[in-house]
Amino acid sequence: MVIEYAGTVIRAVLTDKREKYYDGKGIGCYMFRIDDFDVVDATMQGNAARFINHSCEPNCYSRVINVDGRKHIVIFALRKIYRGEELTYDYKFPIEDDENKLRCNCRARRCRRYLN
């Protein structure tokens, strides 16, 4: 285990409203979708995990674990990680149409070119 993606668990239906609010205030938005129903919002109450970037060839992976009936997102190491190495995991965003594509800048040899 490397770190929990800490934040407030909110219902997925609230994400658009919150994103607009954060955008309006000029606050960078950090959210991690747990499943169809719940999202962890790390924007106001989070930790360093929210700064971990995506990579198509990552050294970590994320898992949803249940602790006493509550969902937590935890980042685990995929292999031995050396001092000074950047932590990354695969965001696994759903595939989207061409106009909604987000370009990937991970620079991995086998980069998929897009995050979604």
Ligand SMILES: [Zn+2]
């Ligand atoms: Zn990539």
